[in-house]
Amino acid sequence: MAMTNTAAITTNKADIPDAVARTAVEWLLAWQMADEPSHIWLKICQWRQANSINEQAWQHIESINGQLACLAQSGTSHIAHQTISSPHTSRRQALKVLSAFIVVSGSSWLLARQQPWQHWTTDHYTGIGQQLRLTLEDGSEVFLNSSSAINIQFTATQRRIVLVKGEIYINSGKDNFGQSQFNNARPLVVEFAQGQAKPIGTRFAVRQFDNHSKVSVYQGKVALQGSKVSHTVIVNAGKQRTFSVDNDGAEHYGASQSVSESEAAWTQGMIVASDMRLQDFLNELSRHRIGIIQCAPKVADLKVSGTYPLKQVDKVLQSLTAALPIKISAFSRYWLRVLPVNDEY
């Protein structure tokens, strides 16, 4: 791109009249498309000299063409092209989405699920290895486990928490707002991909897996309901149930199983294992550490017991090698393998 004149830009581009802007772009294109550019260039120089606004307009074009030239270097131009024209949501759409969350948070979680930035637009989220504790306006305590996301929608008639991803533990509070204004408390509802859970004065956890959910109740009880039918199942204290919906829309409740308080130890930043299979233990640990932890089948059934801090996954792994006949081999920081201690690889 020829840069002949480097006079300072003093006119804001918004102040260049539309007609001048358009003419400048047309001159640029005529020059770039011409078989004999030098002929057009002379005319462009005349046009620029005719009027200081014309000159300013041309300066704006050249300053941006400098940036374009940086992208047009050999070998990189089509990367630039691909990146900029890749299908994405534009700023304007993003702004709409963002506003929608602030103004009408009604059903916006559905939208959030389909957006590539689903976690960014949720009200609260945690990355891998992070945990978050919130106190809601009704006094409910909510713990977000590693890599989880929720939206909170409190309206005049209900208190809704939408679990978009991961796991939450709730110690539900008493709602006073509803009682004073509408004479009855607003129900608390936790919504997840396959259905919803309504607690009755309780402590409980909901975990979202790829194709099912699990509700664990530590105190009180929770009514579990699928999104497509009205059939409700009550989960009592000390019990947990899985819940899934297959492709035909049929709902499946897993058998009721007992759950111990230690499963909620993550809310205290701990993992409590009692005769836990090594494979299961490592699966839990890997939720709190970026990367992969593989377990060799030969050692998968070894038993682990103890209380371990989730903040120091690498140290936990080290301590396991002292207690069990295993060793850890690292392909990279993000890819660990747990092997029998006498394994040659």
Place this chain on the structure above:
Amino acid sequence: MLAQSLLAPELSSIAKLATTTKLAPDLREQLSQLYSSNQAWLKGWLHTKLGCSYRAADLMHDTFMRLLTREELIQVKEPKAFLTTVAKRVLIDHWRREQIEQAYQAALMQMPELYAPAPEEQYLFLESLLAIDKLLDGLPVVVKRAFLYFQLEGLKQHDIAEKLNISLSTVKRYLVQAGVQCYFAKQID
């Protein structure tokens, strides 16, 4: 790590910038008042959007930096609504940046041979990408592509017509439309 290192000097640098840049005294006064009475609240708001206190601190900083580069006084009747509007723009830029970075990394992976620009080269390239992306924002994809084929890849008008399956005169029209927006931030029909 980067976020952490930016966190500590955040307060002092805002104050410093406000005094060192050539701001009119009344504007400086207005900004520091806006800052001291709203920064904690704004950081909290950004935290709920981002879920990360370090990034929230960064973007809170960016929001005030954006105000510092303005030259006129701001009529602020509702400081919170005003700051939220500016912070939303900052957030969107932040998200778009992440998107562009991902698209860039994906495009790099697709390169036929081993092509690995140095980190500082990548950084400069990304900066330019973001700038041009912002200038072209809002244009239909086909208009953007015509512009990029022509201005970046140096394709001829009739090659572009063929690639995008549009007429020669449409190519010309798109190039003018994209050019007027990119160079002058103006929309034409």
